[in-house]
Structures are given as C-alpha cells and as structure tokens.
Amino acid sequence: MPFRRSNQKNSLHSNQLSSDLSKNIHTFKNAFEDCSDIVYRPFLINGERKAMMIYFVGMVDFAELDTNVLSRLMEKNESKERNVTQWIQEKLSVAKVTEVTLIDECIQEISTGSTLLLVDQEQIGAAIQLVGYEKRSIEEPSSEQVVKGPRDGFTETISVNVALIRRRIKDPNLKMKTLKIGRSSQTDVSMMYIKDLANETLVEEVYNRLKRIDIDGVIETQYIEELIEDHPTSPFPQILSTERPDTCAASLLEGRVIMLVDGSPFVMIAPTTLLSLLQSSEDYYQRYVLGSAIRLLRFLYVGISLLLPSLYVAVLSYHQEMLPTKLIISISTSREIVPFPAIVEALIMEVTFEALREAGVRLPKQIGSAVSIAGALVIGQAAIQAGIVSPPMVMVVALTGIASFTIPRYNLGATFRLLRFPMIVLAGTLGILGIMLGLLLILTHLCTLRSFGVPYLSGMAPMQKTSMKDFLIRAPWWMQSTRPHFTGKYNKFRQGPNQKPGPQQGGD
Incomplete structure (x- = not known):
C-alpha cells in the first residue's frame, strides 16, 4: 500500500488566509478539532480592531505573552494610518515575529509552539515565538563520563x-x-x-x-x-x-x-571509522603517554571481549595440548560434575550475563546496579554448586563482560557482544580453525564497509602515514600537524610549524 499524504494537508496547502477573521477562526477550529489544549484568545488591537491569538497550552510562556504581546497590542495608539502588520512588528518586544500567509504555514507554526496572531481585515498573520515548554538542564552525559574534560552534555532541545x-x-x-x-x-x-x-x-x-x-x-x-x-x-x-x-x-x-x-x-x-569508534574523548585530555597506554589497553580488551569465550571453548574442546599439564588437569577436575560440553556451558553463561546486564539497564537506577552485581554473584555461585557450569567458565565470562565495558561506544560494544555468540558456535564446531574463519569473515566484511564513501578501516586499510599518529597510540599535539583525510583537498594543516615546546621555544 503506497504511503500517502494527509488529505487535510493537501487541501490546505495553497489556501491563503482570509481577510475575514471569523472565517479564519472557523478554518483553524476545523483543523484543530478535538484538540482540548488549544486556546483561542480574542481581544481588540488599539481598542478597535478585532484580533485573535491561537496557541497550545504548555507550549507558550504565558508571562511573556501577557507582558510583551497582549498588553502592548491592547494599548491605545494615536497613529491609525500605518499598516497594521507593520505596526505590530514595531510594537511587539519579542525576539522573532514571522509573517505567514498560508493556512498550512499557520498550522505548522502553532504546532511547533508559536503563537499565531490574526487581525480582522488582514490577510497576513504573525507567528510569534514565545516558546515556554519545559527543558532539561545541561548536565554531564551518563554514558560518556570522563575524569578530565568538559562536564556539559547535549539536551533534547x-x-x-x-x-x-x-x-x-x-x-x-x-x-x-x-x-x-x-x-x-x-x-x-x-x-x-x-x-x-x-x-x-x-x-x-x-x-x-x-x-x-x-x-x-x-x-x-x-x-x-x-x-x-x-x-x-x-x-x-x-x-x-x-x-x-x-x-x-x-x-x-x-x-x-x-x-x-x-x-x-x-x-x-x-x-x-572503526578507529574513531574505539577512541574516547578523554584520550586527548590526558598526557599523550597515559592516553596512548590506555588506548593500547582498550584495544587489548576489545579482542578479549570478542574472542576469549570462543578461545576457551576451542582449546577445551579440541586443543588441550596447548595448555600446560597442570592447568588442563585443574580445569578438567573442575568440570567433572558439569553435564554439558564447553560450548553449551559458554552459551548458558553468556546468555545469563546478557540478561543480567539488560536487567541492570532497565531497572530503576537505585536498584539496577545492585541487581546486576548481586545477581551475577548469586547466580554464578549457585550455578557452580549445582554443577551446571565450572568455575573457570564463570571467570572467563566475567572477564569478558568487564572487557566489553571498556569499549567507549555502546552500539559498538553491543556489536561485539552479538558477534561473540557465532564465534563461540564456530569455536565449538571447528576449534581454532572456526575462530580463524570467523575473524576472516568479520575482517572481509569490515573491508567492504564505507561511511559516506570513507573506508571503514581507514587508517589501517588503506594505511596512511599521517593517520598512524592517532592510531594505536596518540601522538603529542605538536606532532599532529595535519587533519584526517576527510577534508580532501582543503585545509590539511591544523597548526603552524615548529610547535614542539622546549626551552629554546620560550620566546623570541
């Protein structure tokens, strides 16, 4: 079934405002039929011209409407020869007044929170911006908190x-x-x-x-x-x-x-790019040595979050010879009472961990974190005592969960958590070969991705010398003289030459 426009919008699109105020009011009452929160406020301009204000309750600042609009328009004015629209523009002490002539323009202005002013014998209306709906205050984003850096965040406005x-x-x-x-x-x-x-x-x-x-x-x-x-x-x-x-x-x-x-x-x-999704704003607010070390650690934990459970399953199922003898004996002893193979054990724990994570997000903040931590401890201990999972598997899943929290972007972290499950299945069926096959498929897919024409692995493939300064490590600012290649042929340099500090650079 085709997607069609509203018949009402089509019928009103080219209709001009009428010079008859009562006809205009009738039109808007039909358009906003069954809207109990709309207000029609009649009054007299200059004590003699009929006028009407139309607005939605809760979207207009009533104090400003009374002080800067109604009271000024209702004052007696000696000059009666000027154009009414021009007089209104000069009389109102508000930041923005827009002239509107079409019915659908008026409806759109009212719906977005403006106050529509209509005057009898005038075919031009005035959309007055007196937005007064509630706004959330500026505060630090809860999902991107930093130790050092700005604390303000975007709002819904x-x-x-x-x-x-x-x-x-x-x-x-x-x-x-x-x-x-x-x-x-x-x-x-x-x-x-x-x-x-x-x-x-x-x-x-x-x-x-x-x-x-x-x-x-x-x-x-x-x-x-x-x-x-x-x-x-x-x-x-x-x-x-x-x-x-x-x-x-x-x-x-x-x-x-x-x-x-x-x-x-x-x-x-x-x-x-993939690299920009793995970078945090705080990397640039720390000293470059510390920022580089944290970034390298983050890349390590990205690999752990994707591969650790599958590696554990592959080694335990097919490649026991890769582990030291004492370690494999210890793991085998802990798994004596577990009735499931390693792949089933890993999937059970991963699904349970994801359920706990989701519960912690959806529950109220006061109890969400407590449920996540206590739930993981209680369920893990109970599962071990019941013989459903082994202690090493609980440790592997817990370390994997902690590693996934180091990924700065939530949607990228969710992607790696999702890919973890097919990697476990491949490891449980084909061993290390399955993991290599999965990594090859992921890498091939990443090489085919583009973001608005830019290769997703830009910086690595194709490899660029200038990008290496902000790749695995974060070079000091005085070394990052060029911008990324997104600027194309435009201004490539972000700073002047010879920016390296030192005693010889202290003055002229």
Whole structure:
C-alpha cells in the first residue's frame, strides 16, 4: 500500500488566509478539532480592531505573552494610518515575529509552539515565538563520563545543542542547514559543518540523504541513522553518536559533518571509522603517554571481549595440548560434575550475563546496579554448586563482560557482544580453525564497509602515514600537524610549524 499524504494537508496547502477573521477562526477550529489544549484568545488591537491569538497550552510562556504581546497590542495608539502588520512588528518586544500567509504555514507554526496572531481585515498573520515548554538542564552525559574534560552534555532541545557547539567554535565558517523531516512530527534536523574544512562532496551527500527521507515521524536519531547509512544490514555502526559537545567540536575541526535532531540528546557524526569508534574523548585530555597506554589497553580488551569465550571453548574442546599439564588437569577436575560440553556451558553463561546486564539497564537506577552485581554473584555461585557450569567458565565470562565495558561506544560494544555468540558456535564446531574463519569473515566484511564513501578501516586499510599518529597510540599535539583525510583537498594543516615546546621555544 503506497504511503500517502494527509488529505487535510493537501487541501490546505495553497489556501491563503482570509481577510475575514471569523472565517479564519472557523478554518483553524476545523483543523484543530478535538484538540482540548488549544486556546483561542480574542481581544481588540488599539481598542478597535478585532484580533485573535491561537496557541497550545504548555507550549507558550504565558508571562511573556501577557507582558510583551497582549498588553502592548491592547494599548491605545494615536497613529491609525500605518499598516497594521507593520505596526505590530514595531510594537511587539519579542525576539522573532514571522509573517505567514498560508493556512498550512499557520498550522505548522502553532504546532511547533508559536503563537499565531490574526487581525480582522488582514490577510497576513504573525507567528510569534514565545516558546515556554519545559527543558532539561545541561548536565554531564551518563554514558560518556570522563575524569578530565568538559562536564556539559547535549539536551533534547536543538537550539541549546547548537549553542553548545557555537560556544566552542566561534567561526563564521561554521555553517548550519536545517530541514523538517517527518510528515506528522515535522522534526527539525540540522546539519553543521565548517566551510573550507569539510569536503563539499561530503556536505552535499549528507544533505541529499537527509532530504530524500520520507517518513511520518522522527522521534530519535536512530530513525535518521538507519535511513542514511551506507550499509543498513551491517551490525557495525557507520555513524558515530555522542552526547558530548566537545566531541562534536573536535569532529567539526577534522572536517566531519554533524547532524542534530530536535528531541534527542544524541548527535550524529559522519563519516566515521572503526578507529574513531574505539577512541574516547578523554584520550586527548590526558598526557599523550597515559592516553596512548590506555588506548593500547582498550584495544587489548576489545579482542578479549570478542574472542576469549570462543578461545576457551576451542582449546577445551579440541586443543588441550596447548595448555600446560597442570592447568588442563585443574580445569578438567573442575568440570567433572558439569553435564554439558564447553560450548553449551559458554552459551548458558553468556546468555545469563546478557540478561543480567539488560536487567541492570532497565531497572530503576537505585536498584539496577545492585541487581546486576548481586545477581551475577548469586547466580554464578549457585550455578557452580549445582554443577551446571565450572568455575573457570564463570571467570572467563566475567572477564569478558568487564572487557566489553571498556569499549567507549555502546552500539559498538553491543556489536561485539552479538558477534561473540557465532564465534563461540564456530569455536565449538571447528576449534581454532572456526575462530580463524570467523575473524576472516568479520575482517572481509569490515573491508567492504564505507561511511559516506570513507573506508571503514581507514587508517589501517588503506594505511596512511599521517593517520598512524592517532592510531594505536596518540601522538603529542605538536606532532599532529595535519587533519584526517576527510577534508580532501582543503585545509590539511591544523597548526603552524615548529610547535614542539622546549626551552629554546620560550620566546623570541
């Protein structure tokens, strides 16, 4: 069945406002029929002209409406020869007043929180922005906390999020384009980039992908992400999502494009690579030696989170000769009463651990962490005593779970947790050969992925000399003179020459 537009919207699209106020009011009452929260406020302009204000309760600041609009418009004015619309523009002490002439424009303005002002004998209305709905205060993102670095995070209000970015990049070349996506939701979606840094082809491609979206509503960034990514069937995220303004600012300075969605605290960054998903903003706020060490440790734990259970199953099932004799005797002794093979034992524990993790996320914060920790301890001990699993398997699954928490991006961590299960199955059926086959399939898939035309393994394949300074280790800032290749032929240098500090650089 084809996706069709609302008949009401089609019928109102080209209709002009009437000069008859009562006719306009009748039109809007039909459009907003059965909307008990809409207000129609009649009054007299200048004591003689009939007028009407239309707005939704809870979306307008009543104090400003009374003080800066109603009281001023109802004052007696001696000059009666000026155009009423011009007089209203001069009289109102509000930041933004937009002239509207079409019925559907008026409906859209009312639905987005503006106050519509209609005057008798005038075919032009005024949309007054007096938005007064509640907003969440700026606070540190709970999913991207840092020891050192900025503490502010994005909110669900797009104007606040844009301001947080402009506070960090005070450059007139920071451009923003806004579209309304969603036939019913009419959600504001903005893309931001720095002109002369971002590749023009990339900017145009992002804009065209956003423009082609035709959907009834956009509630969260995931709606947009799944409609614009290059490989929608891949489990790997091809767009980076973040709640941190500093991460967005750093990405803009590297020539990337960011996308903001009104109503969501998450901002999308494109293009992205596997390496950028494994990097944390705190890597750049620590001394480069410490940041590099933490990054290397993170890469190690990424491998552990993906491969440790499958390696344990493969070695225990097919390659016992790889373990020291005392260790294999100890493991075999602990598994004497376990009735399941290693692959079943691993799958049982992994599924149980994922259930505990999900329960900890969904339960209220006060008891979620307690349930996760206590549940893991109690269930693990009970499973060992019941002979369902062995103590080494519990240790392997626990270490794997801890390793997965070191991945900075939740969606990438979820991808590795998902891939862990087929790797266990391959290890249980083919041993080390199965693990090698699984890794080969994953690597082949990663090599085929692109994010807005940029290879997903960029920095490794193809390998670039400049990218190696921010790959396995984080080189000091005075060595990172060039930007990533996303900028193409544009400004490649982020700093001047001879930036290495030292006593000889102390002054002229």
